[in-house]
Amino acid sequence: MEVEVWAAAGVEMDKFDFFMANLQGQIFEDTKRAYGEAGFQRWRNPIYQGRMKNPDAHAKITGQCGDTMEMFLKFENNCVMDASFVTDGCGSSSVCGSFAAEMALRKTPDELTDITGEAILDKIGTFPEGEAHCAYLAAETLQKSLQIYMRRQTGVSRVNSGKYPHNQ
Ligand code: FES
Secondary structure, three states, rough: OOHHHHHHHHHHHHHHHHHHHHHHHHOOOOOOHHHHHHHHHHHHHOOOEEEOOOEEEEEEEOOOOOOOEEEEEEEOOOOEEEEEEEEEOOOOHHHHHHHHHHHHOOHHHHHHHOOHHHHHHHHHHOHHHHHOOHHHHHHHHHHHHHHHHHHHHHHHHHHHOOOHHHHH
């Protein structure tokens, strides 16, 4: 009797595993179609994700969809030496945040201004049309963090010049 119960449970488990494997395969196929191979890999593993300790600039923007994107930048010799993002949004926003952070690496402030929503979408290659706003949110947050960095730089140079003692 006990053997029969276990056997039945085993059969049920096999069916369940089969169902799950099938479902996962279907989700992966659909995602690959929507994001292309590069976007799919990033969807599975959104690298450059996480809060940065002591960034030189950090910006946070909530998009019209209600999702929030945060960008962190660290500079060295006037180039981005580290970049990361955090979002509470969908998989698409993670993909865009991840690509935006990657594209920011080793860029000067001037070069960073070229990272637009279109540039992020171009870099990914294939992207769901209805979710392009995720790329614009990532780009906007990156540009905002650049602005913050530039404002701080200006403040520092003013303090160093001694012309603006109130900034100290
Ligand atoms: Fe809101 Fe992607 S749906 S950022």
